Amino acid sequence: MSGAGLPEFDAHLASAGLAPPRRGAVRVLQVNLGRLCNLACHHCHVEAGPNRTENLDARAADRVLGLLERSPGIETLDLTGGAPELNPHFRRLVEGARALGRRVVDRCNLTVLFEPGQETTAEFLAEQGVDVVASLPCYTAERVEAQRGRGVFDRSIEALRWLNRLGYGQPGSSLRLDLVYNPVGPDLPPSQDELEKRYREELRRLFGIEFDHLITITNMPIRRFERALVREGRLGDYLDLLVSSFNAATLPALMCRETLSVSWDGRIYDCDFNQMAGLPMPGTERTLWDLESVEDLEGCGITTASHCFGCTAGAGSSCGGRLVG
Numbered sequence: 001m002s003g004a005g006l007p008e009f010d011a012h013l014a015s016a017g018l019a020p021p022r023r024g025a026v027r028v029l030q031v032n033l034g035r036l037c038n039l040a041c042h043h044c045h046v047e048a049g050p051n052r053t054e055n056l057d058a059r060a061a062d063r064v065l066g067l068l069e070r071s072p073g074i075e076t077l078d079l080t081g082g083a084p085e086l087n088p089h090f091r092r093l094v095e096g097a098r099a100l101g102r103r104v105v106d107r108c109n110l111t112v113l114f115e116p117g118q119e120t121t122a123e124f125l126a127e128q129g130v131d132v133v134a135s136l137p138c139y140t141a142e143r144v145e146a147q148r149g150r151g152v153f154d155r156s157i158e159a160l161r162w163l164n165r166l167g168y169g170q171p172g173s174s175l176r177l178d179l180v181y182n183p184v185g186p187d188l189p190p191s192q193d194e195l196e197k198r199y200r201e202e203l204r205r206l207f208g209i210e211f212d213h214l215i216t217i218t219n220m221p222i223r224r225f226e227r228a229l230v231r232e233g234r235l236g237d238y239l240d241l242l243v244s245s246f247n248a249a250t251l252p253a254l255m256c257r258e259t260l261s262v263s264w265d266g267r268i269y270d271c272d273f274n275q276m277a278g279l280p281m282p283g284t285e286r287t288l289w290d291l292e293s294v295e296d297l298e299g300c301g302i303t304t305a306s307h308c309f310g311c312t313a314g315a316g317s318s319c320g321g322r323l324v325g
Contacts, residue, residue, distance in 0.1 A: 012246065020227060021254050021302045023270075026071070027260040030319065031056065031064055032079040035264065038115050039152065041135075043220040045276050047185055048082040060266045061089040061289040065096040073292045078259075078319065080107040080272065083141055094128050104130045106310035107180075107319075110159035122159075126166040131176040132214065133319075134160065137153040139202040145182055162295035169211040177211045186229060187247060188314045189216035192322045215321035218273045219240075220273050220312045242309035243270035250316030253323040256302050260294060270302045270321050272319065273310075277301045 010020045028136040031155060032053035036128055068074055076095040077239035084090055097104050097136075106125060111123050125132060134156075138144050141153035160177075164170065169177035179199060196214035203209040219225050221238060229235035266288040269275040280286070282301045291297075316323025 008306045009308040012243070013251075016248065018248060018251065020304065021251060021257060023297050023300045023302060024257045025073050026258060026260045027074060028078055028255075029064070029068065029071075029074050029262065029294075030080060030259050030321045031262045032095070032264055032272065032275060033079060033081050033084040033090060034095075035082045036086050036087070037082040037109065038112050039083075039109055041224075045220050045225055046082065047223045047276075049063055052082065054082075054169075054264045055087055056089060056264045056266075058089060060262075060264070060288060061093055063266065064093060064262065065100075067291065067294070068097055068100055068102060070292070074102065076103040076105060076292060078105040078107070080319075083109055083112040083115075085112050085118055085273070086115070091124060093195065094124075094130060098128050098130075105133055106130050107133045107135075109135050110156040110178050113159045113162065114155055122166060126163075126168065126175055129174065131178070132163060132168060133178045133180060134163075134211075135182075136160075136199075137182050137184065138181045139199055139206065157207050159210070160203075161207065164208075164210055164296060167292060168226065169209075171210075178213045178215055179211050181216045186219070186234050186241070188241065189218060189317070189322075192216040192315065193325070213321075215319075216315075216317070217319070217321065218313060218317035219309045220307045222276050222307055224274060239306060239309070242313045245313035246309060247312055247314060247324065250312045250323040253316065253318070254302075254311055255318035255320065256311075259319070260297065262288060273307050274303055274305070277305060278306065279305055317323055 013020055035046055035048045035052035036055060038050055040049035094104050112118055136156055144153040162255060163177055167173045168175040181195060187215060192214060195216060200212050221229060221235060229238055256270040259271060261272045261275050263275050268286050268288060270281055282303055309315050
């Protein structure tokens with residue numbers, strides 16, 4: 001599927017007469033605060049877990065806040081991990097970004113709210129007006145625990161009820177609560193609108209839970225999920241599915257066009273998936289300390305690889321959900 005001298009994805013675009021993607025203005029600064037997590041999910045492309053030690057330090061946190069202050073075009077600080085709440089600088093980053101008037105997103109696995117030392121985290125998020133994007137692969141225990149481990153479902157439901165009590169996801173509230181669906185296996189997500197309707201009906205009926213929107217994300221064949229596919233002999237079939245489901249209409253909305261991804265050690269990437277695959281931006285590897293302004297990146301090329309077919313398959317996929325409706 002590759003063209004001579006071209007990465008696989010770029011070669012596919014070229015064969016269809018399409019230009020490779022290039023960066024627009026950076027609107028989202030997505031920072032991976034580390035790979036420490038209280039869970040070790042089967043689909044995790046970060047390979048996060050309880051024994052990981054990588055964590056963003058104070059120097060890098062200062063640089064993130066400095067970049068936000070120098071870059072008024074950045075509208076959102078998107079905090080991810082691992083479990084970002086476990087990083088000792090999480091609250092300082094939230095408070096600093098909110099003081100600068102920026103939207104802050106916390107990508108929360110829900111169960112972390114019950115970890116030692118996190119007893120006031122939910123209240124902190126509400127007080128700061130942080131948007132919560134919460135992982136919930138299904139509204140049934142069996143499917144959630146098949147992907148995320150025993151006991152995770154009940155704790156997730158209790159965490160959602162807790163967030164609801166604080167005002168998250170409630171009609172008329174400014175506290176936004178979105179849920180995230182990942183397929184359990186090597187399949188594309190179903191219709192986001194139809195699945196959101198089903199989630200809303202079932203979570204309301206079974207548990208009295210309210211939320212704002214459902215985000216569907218395609219599992220990327222990277223790291224832990226890729227190895228699982230290899231063990232099961234399904235990697236080739238999954239890659240074929242992604243390529244055969246390529247949708248050119250998703251290209252204008254690719255998140256790498258307006259998102260800058262920052263790793264726990266301050267290196268910068270085109271997206272979180274490239275970060276985890278160890279694929280730097282075009283040219284020499286760069287860090288936060290090499291970057292005075294995100295405006296310097298506008299118009300630059302984007303590093304692509306085979307997992308880019310995951311973002312462009314079907315309705316598309318991004319950290320904000322589908323790309324086309």
